[in-house]
Amino acid sequence: MEKITRREALKKVYGAIIATGAASFLSFDDLLAADKYVDKRLNLVWLHGSSCSGCSCSFLDIEYVPVLDILSRFANVIFHPDLSLATGDQVTGILDQVVDSDLDYLLVVEGSTPVGMPHACLMGHKPFVEWVVPMAKRATACVAAGTCSVFGGVTRMNGMQTGVQTLPELLAAQNIAKPLVSLPGCPMKPEHLVYTLLHYAMKGTLPELDLQHRPIHFFGRTIHERCNYYADFQEKHYARYIGDSGCLINLGCQGVVTRSDCMINGHNNNTSTCIKAGHPCVGCASEHFPRQIMLHRHDDPRVIKRKF
């Protein structure tokens, strides 16, 4: 009886695996046997730099998964700031112990690292940079979770004084050569991380990446190339106001310069996308985010500047 209900429960989990596109390397039989793959479980350490926890909240939304179910099968979450019961000295003790151990682990960094103002992000009375550097040096591989960690995002908008480094920049500056996956998006999409984790757990390698370390599986094409309004764009049929029909490019749509899989996999289990919600893409997964004007009236004469 219990076996059958467990099988039923795992069917739901497998639905999520299919949704992330990971079914190509992970069969249902693999999943059923996963309890026995104790040696394949990834150790995971998740840190918050200059961030808003949006990527962590997004991660909890992974559809139908009993997130903890997947975690207990495929990963050991050694530390996550929002999930761990460990508090205070217990946390700094765990992190110190991880750095001193010979444990293989994957480091997920949400947010950027303020190096210009190290005191702009503190943990355990130490600048965040003093945590992330030793943790990254010892990690087997690193994941830059979300636009702040990948490109700087809001933490590098015009007028910011904190002098942030992205995770790729930090690793380069510190001469830390580690396999790195960048998962931009504000927030990061949970499917992107789960796919990456499953790929790494099952195949022992990272998925195929582009020059900016993004999985080609998700970031190979721009939003524009797969847009519902692509035909309207080709016919030069442009919307002039919110609610008008046609391509949203004259309203400031950033789909042309933003790579992500929004138009295929959507947000929140494909419930919607910004463009389907009648709003131009704000380019949250791009290196240009946030832009000076996001919702641009078709007759707005202002020129969008990068620095002001």
Place this chain on the structure above:
Amino acid sequence: MRRVVIDPVTRIEGHLRVETHMDGRIVTDARCSGDMFRGIEKALIGYDARVAQQVTQRVCGVCPYAHAEAAALALEQAMGLRPNENGQLLRNLIVGAYQLQDHLLHFYVLSALDFVDITAILKYHGNDAGLNTLRDWVRSELDSGKIFPAAPFLPRYEGVYAKDQELNISAIKGYLDAIPIMADLHKMVAVFGAKAPHPVAIEAGGVTTLPTIDRINKYKTWLAGVGHFIRNQYRNDLLGVASVFPTYFNEGKGPGNFLTFPYFPDSSGENHAFVGGATLGGNYQALDLSRITEDHTHSWYRNEPSSGLKPLQSTTLQPLDWDEYQQEIARKDGKYSWTRAPRYGGEVMEVGPAARVINTYRSGQHDDFNRQIDGINRELNIGLGEYDSVMGRHLSRLICSLQILERLEAQLHEVQPDKSAFIEQDMPKNMRGYGLTEATRGALGHWIETHDKGYISNYEMIVPTTWNMSPRDAAGRPGAVEQMLIGTQVADPEQPLELARIVRSTDPCMACSVH
């Protein structure tokens, strides 16, 4: 005298350090440090007015919707514009669903396991597949000899956890089941708001999404499941925890002053479910925004003057550099937080769900609401005074959730299918406006000024956790959470579980508080 520090405080949003001094086992002094600074409000200068909606959401990935709403309201005030009925209703449906998600996140993921005993799963003998999987996993972890067995559930502060096995198992099941319910609530946000976190579709003028029948029906389907979970599982687990920890209706008392902004209107944008105002010295009074000031005497900024600043009075906020920061933390009574200290008529205020319940009740504007509170109080044998406590804050989240749930169910039926929810109107230049709402964690205000090209020339946010987690002000008065901690008795200063429970009862959002 001994010093007890909790750093980092986990299972909250962001970076928080709590430092206390104890005489024996009683806290005599407490300091809360907001440990992350970005400077988003002043960095907005030079961006288009409508960008405020998208960027201020990124202040917080847990309650972004409230910043979107406050930013849109500020622009609408300047535009002299009210959304149409569909615009207001869709905004409420987005905001309300997000707030329910946030309350469930706070109770189950962030704070329940401070009361509920996770190790009770080892004694589980039922036939629930999820619970059996969890039990077998925890058991194999504990037997494995690994260095971090059963993480992220262990280690934890050891102390007195619930002994009622039925309650423990129910709440652990609630934890597992709440996560997909929270994902459904985020889908309800996304169906009208485009995505969650960070819904883009709330703009000044309404909501850009067209409410098709398909979207309305999807929302309705998810809402039914959510309603069932909140009215049964969440209600039972929360009241269960309250019944086995009755002393927590007396722990964590704050300043006793409560501030709220009007929240959750009907389709006309009026008749808010929760009343704005202030309770000072036990008396309710109407909201007076001119009494709000900010102070950064003990915050890591160098601008002068450092107190009595009204919203938008400063266009700059100069953070201390590394050397100045080092000097301040070494100095006795130096600056100790990135969070500033807002005050109302000079008073320290608590904001949040308990403030919403207390102010709405004391205002006497909603008879039905007051009758409901009276009923709950009789059932639990408490009075309104007990809402100023750890358990009172948890209970208030349940009460607020039930109120919002009822309104979502009613307002969904008022949406007119296939009718636009957005009004396009020219954005005035050289304008000034403010927007007020209640985020999950309490009163939220945005103030905006633009110049002659429509770009932002000044921006100010006064955020719920800034009120709650404020440091001392120029007069030396501790902030609200600092006051809640002072006087608390701790069983084991090495594992100050009682202090963690108090801090988490306010649902801190540190990224918001500093921004």
